[in-house]
Amino acid sequence: MTIDDGIAIPYPSPVPKPTSKPVNLVPDARSIPSIWLLIPLIVATMLVLGARSDDPLTGLMGLGIIFDQLWAPALWLLAAGGVGSGLAWLLKPRGEETAPELGILRTWALGVAGLLAIDLVLGVSGALASTNVIRVLTGLLAVAGLWSCRRIRPARLGIGLAASLPIGTLLLAAASAPGWLWGTEFGGFDALSYHLQLPREWWIAGAIIETPHNAYGYLPNGVEAAFFHVMTMIGDPAEAAIPCQLLVACVALLAAGATGDLAVAMLGRDETSKGRNLVRQLGFVALLATPWMIVVGSLAYDEAVVLLLGTTAFAMIIERHRGSLGDSADSSTASNLQFGAVLGILLGGAVLAKASSGLLVVVPASIAAALSIPRRCWFPIVLATAVAGILICIPWLLRNGIWTGNPVFPFASSILGSGDWSAEQMARFTTGHHGNGVLSGLQAIGSEFLFEDWLSPHGGDPRRLQWAWLPLIGLVALAVLVIRGKDRGKARVILWSILATIMAWALFSHAKARFLLPVAPLLAAPVAIVAARLLSEPPLIRRTVTAILVWMAAASPAIVYALERQGLPAIGVGSSALFDGGFEASAYEEAGVAGRTELLRNASPAFVLNHRLPNEARILLLGKSDPFRLDFGEATNGLPRISYQTVWTRGPFEEAIASGDPDATPEKRVASAIDDLKARGYTHLYIQLSMLDRWMRSGWLAEELHPRYIDAILQRQPIARRFGDQAVLIEL
Numbered sequence: 001m002t003i004d005d006g007i008a009i010p011y012p013s014p015v016p017k018p019t020s021k022p023v024n025l026v027p028d029a030r031s032i033p034s035i036w037l038l039i040p041l042i043v044a045t046m047l048v049l050g051a052r053s054d055d056p057l058t059g060l061m062g063l064g065i066i067f068d069q070l071w072a073p074a075l076w077l078l079a080a081g082g083v084g085s086g087l088a089w090l091l092k093p094r095g096e097e098t099a100p101e102l103g104i105l106r107t108w109a110l111g112v113a114g115l116l117a118i119d120l121v122l123g124v125s126g127a128l129a130s131t132n133v134i135r136v137l138t139g140l141l142a143v144a145g146l147w148s149c150r151r152i153r154p155a156r157l158g159i160g161l162a163a164s165l166p167i168g169t170l171l172l173a174a175a176s177a178p179g180w181l182w183g184t185e186f187g188g189f190d191a192l193s194y195h196l197q198l199p200r201e202w203w204i205a206g207a208i209i210e211t212p213h214n215a216y217g218y219l220p221n222g223v224e225a226a227f228f229h230v231m232t233m234i235g236d237p238a239e240a241a242i243p244c245q246l247l248v249a250c251v252a253l254l255a256a257g258a259t260g261d262l263a264v265a266m267l268g269r270d271e272t273s274k275g276r277n278l279v280r281q282l283g284f285v286a287l288l289a290t291p292w293m294i295v296v297g298s299l300a301y302d303e304a305v306v307l308l309l310g311t312t313a314f315a316m317i318i319e320r321h322r323g324s325l326g327d328s329a330d331s332s333t334a335s336n337l338q339f340g341a342v343l344g345i346l347l348g349g350a351v352l353a354k355a356s357s358g359l360l361v362v363v364p365a366s367i368a369a370a371l372s373i374p375r376r377c378w379f380p381i382v383l384a385t386a387v388a389g390i391l392i393c394i395p396w397l398l399r400n401g402i403w404t405g406n407p408v409f410p411f412a413s414s415i416l417g418s419g420d421w422s423a424e425q426m427a428r429f430t431t432g433h434h435g436n437g438v439l440s441g442l443q444a445i446g447s448e449f450l451f452e453d454w455l456s457p458h459g460g461d462p463r464r465l466q467w468a469w470l471p472l473i474g475l476v477a478l479a480v481l482v483i484r485g486k487d488r489g490k491a492r493v494i495l496w497s498i499l500a501t502i503m504a505w506a507l508f509s510h511a512k513a514r515f516l517l518p519v520a521p522l523l524a525a526p527v528a529i530v531a532a533r534l535l536s537e538p539p540l541i542r543r544t545v546t547a548i549l550v551w552m553a554a555a556s557p558a559i560v561y562a563l564e565r566q567g568l569p570a571i572g573v574g575s576s577a578l579f580d581g582g583f584e585a586s587a588y589e590e591a592g593v594a595g596r597t598e599l600l601r602n603a604s605p606a607f608v609l610n611h612r613l614p615n616e617a618r619i620l621l622l623g624k625s626d627p628f629r630l631d632f633g634e635a636t637n638g639l640p641r642i643s644y645q646t647v648w649t650r651g652p653f654e655e656a657i658a659s660g661d662p663d664a665t666p667e668k669r670v671a672s673a674i675d676d677l678k679a680r681g682y683t684h685l686y687i688q689l690s691m692l693d694r695w696m697r698s699g700w701l702a703e704e705l706h707p708r709y710i711d712a713i714l715q716r717q718p719i720a721r722r723f724g725d726q727a728v729l730i731e732l
Contacts, residue, residue, distance in 0.1 A: 035154045038164050045168025049561060050570045059572040062175035065242060065574060072233045072240070073247030076115070076226060077108075079138045081145025083118065084111020091341050092333035098174040102342065104152055105257050109312040110342060111145070112251065112305060113392060116222035120352070120395035123208035123225045134232045159535065159547060160281030162554035166288035167253070169558045172570065173298035174249040178241050179579045179629060180572030181564055182295045184464050184513075191300040192626035193646065196244060199228035200237035204632065210403045212420070214625075215648040216431070218409050220396040222352030223248075223302035238576070241628075252288075252297030254524040255307035255521070260285040262315040263525035266494065268486040273441020279532045285529075285554055286524035290513055292466040294557040303517050305353040309359040313346040314368060314497070321372040321490050333380050340381035343369075344388025350395055355411070359504050360390075360518045364497040371493045410648075423652075428700050429648045433510050441506030448513040449502070464563075466513060468556045474523025477530040491526065498522050580629045581607030605723055606630065609642075609686065617641065618681050621651060622705065622726070623688030623695070639681055647700050652677060653685075654704035670712040678732050684720065685713065685730040 043063065049061025084107040092101075102110065122128040179187045179194065194216035202208045208225065211217035230247060231240040260283030264276050271279075287293055287307075296303040316339070347365060350357035373381060390397075397407040404419030406412065410429055413419075418426050450471050452464075478498070483489035501519045509515055534546040561569050577583040578586050584607040603612070609619060610631045621627060621644040630642050645651035650658070656673035664672075677685070687710060695701040713730060721729040 041164030046172045062573045065175040074241045077099045078140035078145035082141035083114040083147040119225035126207035129206040153405035165554045166557045174245040176572035177576040192628040195300045213645040220352045252304040256284045256287045258311040259521040260284040263528040265315045265319040284529035289553040291557045291560040309346045309350040336380040337384045340384025341388040342386035347393035348389035364500045444511035459583040476554045485604040488602040560616045581610045585611040619684045623691040657704040666708045666712045689727045
């Protein structure tokens, strides 16, 4: 084998064990200037984008936030590298000195999957809440991870410098307070609802516990466990929000590296080292130049982990394609078992990161493996993949089985049971997460993917060019490789994998645009190969035009970012107080009588709930399921100050309505429910009217929250405060 930029590329050998000295660990002197040029370009991007706010130095503020808060995510990633090194050593076939190594990037991906599972185990046991234990354990694993980085050698950058534009955009966006970016994600609603909120509740409880009020606590939660890990290292969930976003941003960069690895795996055996390096750089740029990647990579979401693990798995599968390795693909049983085990950990880790990966990553990867790997190798690979994949998912399966009786709850409920959910709850959950038939699915391919929402301008979601150029250009590039490529077999495998992913997404999921992101690396890799050939061949005018197009594509995330929030996207950098009511509280203390009156008239819900209600108040939220910015401190008798429930679950009010007399009028049922809430110690009811209306229009609204019950509350109870036509605060 040879090592190119830290990625091991097996040859069809056997390859004799090298007798020369180990690879020189000192970077090539020619690579150093290009690496140092990348850094000022990233900083310049942040400064330019940060100037689009009320403070032209916001970019510098974002840079300071990154330097101040990067230590925890960096330690987690180094710890993942240590776990990956240990797993690689354990899985290496014994007695085979020529067995291929994984390489740095794949080892890291293996470690990310492994550390997700470890965090879940530690979280359930309660050990993940111990700051001293976690800091020591993370430090030890990080040392091993740092040692594994000794083989990394920076490449000489050329067109790869274009990555500075999306990287600068990604980092500045990740330094923004959660709740501000992005419009297509409604300010990162899912992060505030469960990606950050669940680990916050676990941190308060001291362990990963069942959260019947939050349905998302039954998902695999591997990434959320990693956020729990980061929160414990920092010691405060609120202060850990941006470090969690930075962790995802770093994983997004690794996913871009994995895309370059996949592009190289698609090349023929006769490609030069220089050509491979160019393709790798272009693959890195192509993924990051997709605006969706910057969106999900700058929020505390789980897609970046899925892309890293899924893309690494695809690269390993494509690399073993029978058309390129010939008889060498028929390696020993031990090597096949190793390959299968690594593949199983990666794919199982993707499922731990996001449950939909079972459909959108595992299924297409299985198709790719069946088309690539000789049949006589199938049995040991399939066996090892299945065993390793199930083993790494054990923490989730056991936990859910104990909690609900269904290991994969809330999925497969008709076969394995629905826990304590009612049939009505399960029906709403199914409606919200399944497709609406073939016609609707095919329409989604055009409106959500190929041409985005521009085909349906009257849709309810905000319109942004988040897929931008990638779907159409990627399919064209893939068609070129299938028709004229040097290795058409690999391109066909990628094509079938893309088609399988798109059809599964359109027909069996709710077909929202970002859920199709696992296909992005499969499209970016062919683009990288075609662009590399255009940049390597005359005439000069074609090479110049291609380079310009690469830089233009790389600028697309920055353009999308600059258009966010009415052209002021950077206001969220270093502005957490704007979202938790802290800024208003400070202004209120400094204002006079007239100023305070004006502030109270225009007060935000966060200011009122966090700073204006007495400490002993207990507030039940109806329709507001993104409470990360609200104060979850204890009220009286050790009870939580804030209670909420997600759209699929029932809270105290719904339970009280459901247990009442079904023949009584809505007014009487509400009166009984209010009395029940008072008996439980609740003093206020916050009703997010706009969200309840959205749930009703989507078909997700619980019967107990029907407008007739909400109207009965408004007529019966005094309204303490109105927040326009969006929400009301009721005093019980």
